[in-house]
Amino acid sequence: MKYKILKLTQDEFPDKLKKIENAPKQLYLIGNKDLLFEDCFGIVGTRRITDYGKQNCEFFTRELVFRNIPIVSGMAIGTDSIAHKTCLEYSGKTIAVLGSGFDNVFPEENLELFEKIIEASGLVVTEYEKDVKPLKENFPQRNRIVTALSEGILVVEAAFRSGTSITVNNAKKQGKKVFAIPGKLDSCVGVGVNKMIKQGAILTTDIQDIISGFPQFEHRLRKSTKKKTSKSVKINEEYRKIYEILEMKSMSIEELLQETNFSFKEVIKLLTKMEIEGVVEQDLIGNYKIK
Amino acid sequence: MISVVKGMCLQGLEGVLINVEVDISPGMPCWDVVGLPDTNIRESKERVRTSIKNCGIELSSRRYIINLSPATIRKDGAVLDLAIAVGVLISMEIVKTNNLDTTIFVGELSLNGKLNRVNGILPICIEAAKNGIKRVILPKENTKEAAIVNNIEVIGVDNLNQVIEYLNGRLEVTPEKLDEGDLGLDVLNDLLDYSEVKGHETIKRALEVAAAGGHNCLMIGSPGTGKTMLAKRLPTILPDLSFEEALEITKIHSIAGILNKGNLISKRPFRSPHHTITENGLIGGGRIPRPGEISLAHLGVLFLDELLEFNKNTLEVLRGPLEDRVVNISRVGINITYPCNFMLIASMNPCPCGYYGSKIKECTCTERQRILYRSRLSGPMLDRFDIHIKVPQIDYKKMSDRKGKASCEIKERVNNARKLQQKRYKELSIYSNSELTPGLIEKYCVLTKSTREILNNSIEKLNLSTRAYSKILKVSRTIADLDGRENIETEDVLEAIQYRSLDKI
Structure with missing residues (x-):
């Protein structure tokens, strides 16, 4: 894989990284170098993201992408991957900061994502030489680059005393704004993020909460781009009823039987047809949802 | 005097007829079991000896040789206890009968002469009946199970003394019979529904x-x-x-x-x-x-x-x-x-x-x-x-x-569907749709052209594996059978596709 090296001593080395204490001595880059000089926004959070967190992560990423703001994250599983993927889905630009060398992309299953980011003129950055293994201690280190590259960061979900809290401390040290989405009270990954809010992170419930904090973002117009993969499907009249119900809420065949007065055979026939035509899909526990 | 008595051992589900030969001759007193006996058969000589003694019969100090034939088969379990004991008693001329060609003895002995139940009585009796055995003498507790088998006389006895008396004609034992209609069915009330x-x-x-x-x-x-x-x-x-x-x-x-x-x-x-x-x-x-x-x-x-x-x-x-x-x-x-x-x-x-x-x-x-x-x-x-x-x-x-x-x-629907299948596969040695081989699937799971197209389309669109294809055909066959239809309709296939959800991931 071809990569470029940017030394701390070089003029091209981005100022925002030079400024931080313990600045990386060099950066290894693959992809669109220009992103280093744009005003980006970081999205961080737990690897054990819940459905609630996933929804929020997707929503805020999307809204940021609509305003043409590049998203920075760490390409770990969970929150990071979702942020990157959502960004790509809506043709946004994204920077991934790795905690290992380019020969040891971690986690391995994100290798595809890695390639996609580069393909979509995104950027992958690391301070480690190509043969460095994904060591445990690299990741907290990597987080300081994530925050340095971002104007501010958004915490989606975080457990108490997690890697995310290290990122947040880095951000504070670097004088970056920290935004946090309130976590669920009964969820272990809600505890940490709620604590951050108590300690001064900006409570974020709306995209405006983030945008209004940055003059450079405020003038950007919201331009919604269509989801890359979505095709406009013409809904067959036959499917209308089920489609409308599923649009509101995903549900199992059982619940559909209750909501409609179709017979079991009819429902199963229609659902299979809709599935074949790519209108609906079934999740792992048997609920159907609109694709 | 030499005596030959029949017993039976199990090898898996198969019963093997065993001839128990006993010879008592003068010489150094000893008691030997030959003919590939397993440890618990070797031990049975102690049980047999003691139980005979405890029936009030004195064993003389002579040479007892017990041979289990065929000698090539490894014999296991305590089922042969009774046959060995009877063999010894005949050799000692305590039991006087020469009518044992079509009788087998099955049962485990206690030291006091009591007969204990043994496992595998049903397959033993089925096999015995096949081999032309007419009478089986076994522990009382096993009689009900043995009586399931037709055309074999089941004599249940409590202890060794009763066997001696019965064989010598001094005791009548009515053969166990199952009442007509009562097949000894193990009827359990279904608590679940x-x-x-x-x-x-x-x-x-x-x-x-x-x-x-x-x-x-x-x-x-x-x-x-x-x-x-x-x-x-x-x-x-x-x-x-x-x-x-x-x-x-x-x-x-x-x-x-x-x-x-x-x-x-x-x-x-x-x-x-x-x-x-x-x-x-x-x-x-x-x-x-x-x-x-x-x-x-x-x-x-x-x-x-x-x-x-x-x-x-x-x-x-x-x-x-x-x-x-x-x-x-x-x-x-x-x-x-x-x-x-x-x-x-x-x-x-x-x-x-x-x-x-x-x-x-x-x-x-x-x-x-x-x-x-x-x-x-x-x-x-x-x-x-x-x-x-x-x-x-x-x-x-x-x-x-x-x-x-x-x-x-x-x-009721399940029963009807099974009957249809049994009728269809009468000539083959299979019972249900799940056993259909690829060749048979082609023969019995025929789709119309339009249905086949829908199935092919769904395989492609839903990323189903090739193995899913034959499964879907088999399951659609069953769904059609449940409706009592000989032809597989599109809706059957559409339903069957729903049952392959893990193939998609």
Whole structure:
């Protein structure tokens, strides 16, 4: 894989990284170098993201992408991957900061994502030489680059005393704004993020909460781009009823039987047809949802 | 004087007629058993000697040689005790009869001469009748089980003294007979019924299809969604047993010694071993191989709850028996085949914590953990399930007023569908749609052109594997059978596609 090296001593080395204490001595880059000089926004959070967190992560990423703001994250599983993927889905630009060398992309299953980011003129950055293994201690280190590259960061979900809290401390040290989405009270990954809010992170419930904090973002117009993969499907009249119900809420065949007065055979026939035509899909526990 | 008495040993399901020859001659006092006896047969000489003594008969200090022929077969178990004792008594001329050519003796002796029950009486009697034996003398406790077999006289006795008296014609024993109509059927009141399961109509339907075609079935769902409850009620909708099938099941249970009061088993077995079971426990084994859970589930259901908690190797040994429907167990000097034509029902969680996608509790697993968890089920193993069903969480508040379909209603349809299959496959040696081979699928699962197109289209669009193709055809055949139709319609195929959900991931 071809990569470029940017030394701390070089003029091209981005100022925002030079400024931080313990600045990386060099950066290894693959992809669109220009992103280093744009005003980006970081999205961080737990690897054990819940459905609630996933929804929020997707929503805020999307809204940021609509305003043409590049998203920075760490390409770990969970929150990071979702942020990157959502960004790509809506043709946004994204920077991934790795905690290992380019020969040891971690986690391995994100290798595809890695390639996609580069393909979509995104950027992958690391301070480690190509043969460095994904060591445990690299990741907290990597987080300081994530925050340095971002104007501010958004915490989606975080457990108490997690890697995310290290990122947040880095951000504070670097004088970056920290935004946090309130976590669920009964969820272990809600505890940490709620604590951050108590300690001064900006409570974020709306995209405006983030945008209004940055003059450079405020003038950007919201331009919604269509989801890359979505095709406009013409809904067959036959499917209308089920489609409308599923649009509101995903549900199992059982619940559909209750909501409609179709017979079991009819429902199963229609659902299979809709599935074949790519209108609906079934999740792992048997609920159907609109694709 | 030399005497010859007949006994019987079991090798797997097969009984082997054993000639017990006893010779008493003058010389150095000794008592020897020859003819490849196993340890517990060697020990039987002590039991025999003591029990004869305790019947008040004095054994003289002479040379007792007992030969068990054919000598090439390894004999095991205490079933030969009685035959040896009678042989000795004849040689001592205490029992005076020469009419024993068509009689076998089966039973284990206590030191006080009492006869104890033995395992495997039913297969012994069936085999004996086949070999032209007319009379069997056995422990009283075993008589009911033996009486299931026709055309053999069953003489039940309590102790060795009674045997002597009976053989010498001083005691009358009425042969055990089964009342007409009372086949000794093991009637159990069914406490379980599908009407108790509220909602889950889709799952019940899937299980109905599984029962009708004998399809293996995998259920995926979070804890508490009712997977086990649904599976436990499966026996209530399984097709009725024929007498031959009942006999076959009872034979295996008889060997394993778990027959309830020696009655004929009238219900399809439902075995649900715990997930700590070993390979040998599952497929059968031991030094002298015993039937394992899969053989005990013969013609019934093997339910593996929490499938992925089972040891991976333990699961993999199921692959062969699931295809062959018999299991071959080889040990030193012995090679046994047990039948195991069972229906496999398994349940599993969608992820390690169990709550992926659940509305009740948040899942705490990472995507990687989920993938690792599911990869514990190997492809070939997944391949053996015809039907996959996802068991969703049911809102019980909404369901409380609804009454589910009763088991008897479902069972009637299942029975009819099975009859159709039996009629169709009469010439072949298969019983249900699940056993169709690729060649037979082509012959019996004919689709119209338009239906075939829909199926091909869905295979492509839904990313189904090629193995899913034949499974869908088999399951659609069963769905059509449930409706009593000879032709497979489009809707049958569309429903069958729903039962292949795990192939998509």
